[in-house]
Amino acid sequence: MDKKTLQNFAALIVDMGVNVQKGQEVLVRCDVGNPEFTAMVVEECYRRGASYVKVEFSYGPIQKLSYNYRTIESLSGVNAMDLEVQKWQAESLPCRIWLDSDDPDGLAGVDTEKMAKANMARSKVFKPYRDIMENRNQWTIAGVPSVAWAKKVFPSLSDEDAVEKLWEAIIKCSRADKDPIKAWVEHNVNLQKRCDFINSYNFEYLEYESSNGTNLKVGLNPAAQFLGGNEKTLQGVVFNPNIPSEELFTSPLKGSAEGVVYATKPLSYNGKVIENFGFEFMDGKVVRVIADKNKDVLEHMIRMDDGACYMGEVALIGYDSPINNTGILFYNTLFDENASCHIALGMGYTNTLKNFEKYTKEEQNNMGVNDSTIHVDFMMGSKDMNIFGITGDGKCVQIFKDGDWAI
């Protein structure tokens, strides 16, 4: 990818993504494979007056060695060093930039149960710090190719060509090919307009129907609303948590989903790719996991904690989305979730509640936003999906017709 485009992309991540404020600190998490691009991002942060940019490089195969060789006790422990990094995030509220390059098959062969147990134990220790941070610091996730990821998406190409092709797709899907800042300003305005429109109906629930067998009712939370595009920290700093982002999303009412939903794209979870799966819901809870292969991974996932089997998010994206139109399956949630309507199991977004900042975390959860240590998105939009919004007085509005926005 040419240097100018990469620099524009780095500036997009720093300006629109986290919107670094003068004097603020920044944490960048990334793969070792793109140090030059990481350095561009770091320099953009400093140019905007960041006081300190901490970069944490990682390399998937070393993480895999760790899961394979370390004992469950060792993996479950949180050492003082890791805790200090978490404390820093909760106390100094640095911007957090995650340059995602994960190999979709990176953890293949790892003992799923061992990994899940260890991650759950660690998540519990980190949770209080994460809760303190919520809605307080700017964060963003953007995609950056690694060879492993690029080869998964374009297996027939050489390493170099695959990486270049994935860069092209990422830049295009991230609306970073031509004047990215201008494109994102416009994009945010459009997403906001759509939010305003759908929120004006105050739907009581959504009904999903598709020829693949999906037949699902999801109760919406009267205290919540649909959000899309940029968000605002409690201090009022606007940021874009996802690059790309095409979705309108909300956190549904905990305990009120009924029916069956089938995934329409594979899910890459903990380094495993799970295809052809679905869930049955009753009283908002998963009561049945449907899967040909790797069913155990999903079973473990929904048992991670009490909230893991409830919905945390429903998101609406037209089938005619720029990402879906590339025709590329990215094997990466950030991209694939913005190509199709999806649902997440686990933690909900408390900032979807109106005036969320007036409530404690506990109150927010009591208001019907699910809580969990996990948040796993899966795609369920299809070409012939119809979605209806039903209001409290029984009015039915078709929101999606044949996979795309009807309004």
Next chain:
Amino acid sequence: MDKKTLQNFAALIVDMGVNVQKGQEVLVRCDVGNPEFTAMVVEECYRRGASYVKVEFSYGPIQKLSYNYRTIESLSGVNAMDLEVQKWQAESLPCRIWLDSDDPDGLAGVDTEKMAKANMARSKVFKPYRDIMENRNQWTIAGVPSVAWAKKVFPSLSDEDAVEKLWEAIIKCSRADKDPIKAWVEHNVNLQKRCDFINSYNFEYLEYESSNGTNLKVGLNPAAQFLGGNEKTLQGVVFNPNIPSEELFTSPLKGSAEGVVYATKPLSYNGKVIENFGFEFMDGKVVRVIADKNKDVLEHMIRMDDGACYMGEVALIGYDSPINNTGILFYNTLFDENASCHIALGMGYTNTLKNFEKYTKEEQNNMGVNDSTIHVDFMMGSKDMNIFGITGDGKCVQIFKDGDWAI
């Protein structure tokens, strides 16, 4: 470089370098440029029963951005996260492996004074922890090519060819080309024999003479001895702190060096390359810095703290050393210091004192081992250097003749 050779090299670093013990933790510090080799080292550690291997990747250009953009106050501060990593090293005594890939010109253009002040401030905070660790945990430094380093050594080659050529040189100089473990067992025996021989004379001082103007007398410490090759932690674990290592070294008697010494190879310090320089000593202290260019870097260096202008080490290496015989200037202390007799300014090695473990750090320094936050080696061996050892009763023994061992 072929995989088998790299695996043997990784095993050499883990077995002979740090000699990881079952259940021990390990800290690996390395450049982002060789993740596959780093993963080999990590796996060797786990195979030997390491309980946890922490890898800290770094990338030179990001460090440079940090020096250029951050304020001196910000750079001088030690945050709680960095301190926690230091505490862990002092308390859990992990093996420390440093895979050195530093670009010799990596910090060119950085404000030397700003960098020196910041480093000094940070060193002071870290020093108590470093002092606790001394001689307690196994550590090793080995060389691994980065593109930037390889291109400095072989500027006319392509990136790929330069890296391959540097790998070849590193593997050869590290005695890792054929059965590395066997080669190192033999090598350690030979270095020990030479140590025993030179220590048997109990020389009062060494006299260096060379046609380049070097004329220097260095007082030896009657309480100290020459060491070489492997070392032992206080717990009795044998390790090799340097791969390669060709030197016999000791910490001279603080306050008893007289005369002039000229460097015979460039010095790469804080990312700057300093050529054609020397020092004049009086009562053990540098009283004059001689340099055509970058003299300010050296002036700053010897003013880092009270001990920075005193010698910490003298080391003897025959001109006919395997590294010198490659004819390659590595622009890297680990290699270049093992190609030629050298001297270090700054911190001395307290473990050169006989029964050093019986004394406190303060007592060790009072016994004549210099203390400082710096330790900077420079090469001063030459093809026509003669070195004489003078005993307390006036006996003169020629140790080096025409640049090589005479005994």
